[in-house]
Amino acid sequence: MNMSPDEPLWQWEFLILNRTILFTWLVMGLLTCGSWFITRRLSTSAHLSRGQNLLEVLVSGLRNQIQEVSQQDPGPYLPFIGTLFLFIVVSNILSIVPGYHAPTSSISTTAALATCVFVAVPLYGIASQGLVDYLKQYIRPSVLMLPFNIIGELSRTLALAVRLYGNIMSGSVIGAILLGFVPLFVPILMQAFGLLTGIIQAYIFSVLAMVYIASATQVSQAISEQPQSPEEYSKQKK
DSSP, rough: OOOOOTEEEETTTEEEHHHHHOOOOOOOHHHHHHHHHTTTTTHHHHHHOOHHHHHHHHHHHHHHHHHHHSSSTTTHHHHHHHHHHHHHHHHHHHGSSTTOOOOOOSSSHHHHHHHHHHHHHHHHHHHHHHOOOOOOEGGGGGGEEEEEHHHHHHHHHHHHHHHHHHHHHHHHHHHHHHHOOTTHHHHHHHHEEEEEEEEHHHHHHHHHHHHHHHHHSHHHHHTTTTTOOHHHHHHHOO
16 A cells, blocks of 8 residues: 555644655755765865765756856855755655655645745845845836736746656656556666656756746846936936
8 A cells, every 4th residue: 555655654733744754854864964974074185085076076067057047156056056956866866765755756845845946036036136126026017017927926836846746746657557567677667767857857946946046136137237218328427
């Protein structure tokens, strides 16, 4: 019998422990311990450990991707985007372990990740433009666009959550269907397919999050680069 990842394993009054919560904390613990273990003896010499080599390749790749997407300095965005990417990758890769259920196969986890992006977008936007200038973009080009811009922000968050959840769950559903036809080879193929899908979905989610953040931080730059009207130019000359 397959138990839903959100079905309680243990409950005491209002405290509930299910597989989603349990494996989410397991992934966070592995990431924390792994980060400490790799970074405890960083070196600048020519001979680097395998862990440091892997870490530097990962950080360099993330920085290059963030810079390519945002056309900005990747420093402020690297901790947030890198954390999202690593959490989703590790959550999906561990699915090869028997008895493990990826937290990303639960809509509650994907909704929480999308909510993090939903909160991060205005925070980065306000830090880049200021509160007043950031809020002004919701009424451009007209005040009538305010409800549509708000709906767009909410629908974007919902789309992120459903996209990640649907893609992760689709692999499990396809595997269960094919298992009835070819039970010998399908498990091996689906394990490889699941690993590939998990890495791709982590990449797509991180890129989309960076696109949304970049769109919020680049509005002020686009406005400042607009050509001035003749009246504004004459006022500045005076």
